[in-house]
Amino acid sequence: EAEAATFSVFGMTCSACAGSVEKAVKRLPGIREAVVDVLNNKAQVLFYPTFVNEETIRETIEDVGFEATLIE
Numbered sequence: 001e002a003e004a005a006t007f008s009v010f011g012m013t014c015s016a017c018a019g020s021v022e023k024a025v026k027r028l029p030g031i032r033e034a035v036v037d038v039l040n041n042k043a044q045v046l047f048y049p050t051f052v053n054e055e056t057i058r059e060t061i062e063d064v065g066f067e068a069t070l071i072e
């Protein structure tokens with residue numbers, strides 16, 4: 001079953017920033033959906049914990065160049 005995770009993402013200043021975060025997260029195995037909201041500095045991800053976990057997703061967002069914190 002898919003699990004949901006929400007991250008705060010800081011440093012995104014335009015919608016293309018959000019697009020690059022979504023693209024990077026969706027490229028990971030085990031991602032069902034990723035939605036990034038530049039206005040609210042949030043990323044919501046549905047994932048399958050057999051294949052990926054919150055920390056891997058968080059690090060992937062940081063690798064794109066933004067500061068990410070798991071909030072729920």
Ligand code: 9UX
Binds near residue numbers: 012013014015017
């Ligand atoms: Mo927009 Mo984001 O020009 O790294 S893509 S600021």
